[in-house]
Amino acid sequence: MEQLKREAAKESEERQRLLAKFAEDDRIEQLTAERRRLKVIEHRRAVERELEERRARRAEEMRKLIRLVELEKEEEKARLRLIEEERLRMLKEHATQLLGYLPRGVLREDDLPHLGSDFVEKYRQDQT
Template identity: 60%
Template sequence: MLRKEREEIMQELYEEEQKQAMEQEHRASVEKALRQRIEVRESLMHQMIERQERLKAEAAEDAKYKEELLAKMAEDKRLELLSNEKRRLKMIECRKEVEKMMIERRQRHAEEMQLLLKLKEQEEMEAEERRRVIQEERLRMLKEHAKNLIGYLPKGVLRADDLPHLGSDLVNPE
């Protein structure tokens, strides 16, 4: 019986050890699960805090961007107004320059016309002077040489107004 009792005690001890080991494992797994839950909860809390901080930073950045955008839009509007004023002033200046150029062009055209009129007058005077010189030379030649050329001159060379300039012996041949 001793043996049997001993085996039973051993068996009980073994079972008790197994039970304790299982309880230990169970406690360890429960403890591990609790630790994991705590770590997950802490991680979630940490992530939520980071997310809130990130959202605050993004909101601050958005506000800053919006403020900068509004300032830029206001500056653009101001520059556009200045640009419109400059454009208007340039247009006025350009109109004045065009008017000035038109006046100068008209003056040049008038001066050119005056010059052309003077040149034409001068050409007419020179042409008249040439005709006068040619007529004088013609009459001189007729006076000198007409008596030698009578009968040889073709018809139309002598005109009726040439007769008074010829010598009297040629006009009244008696």
């Protein structure tokens, strides 16, 4: 009878020890799962942060590119304006002397007011 009691006590101790071990294993597994979950969340945040930084860099590059294109357009406008001013200056200086020799397309209708009324009269007579 006593041996049965000892075996029962031993079995009870073994059961308690196994239950404690399984509880500890579960606790460790829970901690590991929690750490894993936290790592996954941390990685997601890092990825989102990296993507946001990349988007910001691309947006800044696009703004710089747009500014560069706008500057180039302004420079082109200034260059064309300068060419047109020089063209008009040369026409004012030399058009009267070249009246019969200017090829078609050199003079435009909007150039005539800049060249003076004498030139316009001669030009119109020459055109008819």
